[in-house]
Amino acid sequence: MEKIKTQKLSNLCLKTAYLLINGGAETYRVEDTVERIGRSLGSRVVCYVTVTAIFIEVNNQNYKFTKSVLGGTNLQMIDEINTMSRSLADRTLTPEDFTRRINQLYRNKRTTDFRFPVKAIGAGFVSMAPMLLFQMPGYYFIYCFIVGVIGYSVSYYLSHLSMLPYADLFISSFVIAVLGILLKNMGLVTEYHDIIIGAIMPLVPGVAITNAIRELVMRQALSSMVRFLDALLVASSIGFGIASALIIF
Incomplete structure (x- = not known):
């Protein structure tokens, strides 16, 4: 019976760690959470x-x-598992x-997700934020919202259709740059660079870079370098997409 119990616990810890890694959690957080689960269940887990x-x-x-793969960022997944592990430690969760x-989370590989229209609208609002820094006229906010929604939509659908990594970011940033240039040529805006800067904000790997820095601070050098490299590839894909549009058009 003890062997079966240990086997089940190891499978449970493995699934938990896998979900956290694919949600973008830092390695030290994954290790701490899994070992806390083991202590809560009366076993020594390393x-x-x-x-x-x-x-x-x-x-x-x-x-x-x-094996695990470097996934995207799912803060909701990380928060839910972290909350459950602490509830287990406090004996408020059996x-x-x-x-x-x-x-259930492992079977679905995701938490309860927002619908695509909600995500697209959120991306549009994120795209509008840099206009506050640049103190641009009101119509720039509207154009940034529209271009940001289109750029995010292209990235969202291409990421589901294509298995080629970073291609969705390259194409979506290319589309964003083309739309910015088109707005300039139509005389609707005078500075298309501001439109491009705002619209690519939903694509920028800000959380990944932040996690890489936190990994480095916690002396997790290997994981930190891998995350930095992934963030660099994402940023490079966005940059090459924009540069290609500027060169062509």
């Missing part, structure tokens, strides 16, 4: 995480390993409920 691999040891007798909810 967790070692890199960006591409997860190692779990339970009670010095059961070992698990799985082990059975915790296991059931982790299995």
Whole structure:
């Protein structure tokens, strides 16, 4: 019975770590959360995480390993699992409920998501924010909103249709730059650079860069460098997309 219990615990910890990594959590947060779950369930769990691999040891007798991939950012996933692990430690959540909810998250690979129109509108509002810094006229806000929604929509659908990494960011930033230039040529705006800067804000990997810096501060050098490289590739894809549009048009 103890072997079965240990086996189930190792599987549970492995799934939890996998979900956190794919949600964009820092490695030290993943290790701390998984080991807290083990202590809450009366077992000694040792967790070692890199960006591409997860190692779990339970009670010095059961070992698990799985590959992971560098996913996007799902703060809702991270927050939900972190809240559940602390509720488990406080005995306000039973082990059975915790296991059931982790299995449900692992099966769906996501939390309750917002619908695409809500995401697109949110991207439009994010695109409008830089206009406040530049103190642009009111109509710039409207154009930034429209271009930002279109750019995000292109990136969203291409990321679901194509398995080629970073291609969606290149194409969506290219589309954003073309729309900015088109607005300038039509005489609707005088500075298309401001439109481009605002509209690419939903695509910029701000959270990834922040997490990379936090990893470096916590002396997780390997994970930090991998996250920095991924953020650099994302930023480069956006930059090359914009540059290509400016060169062509």
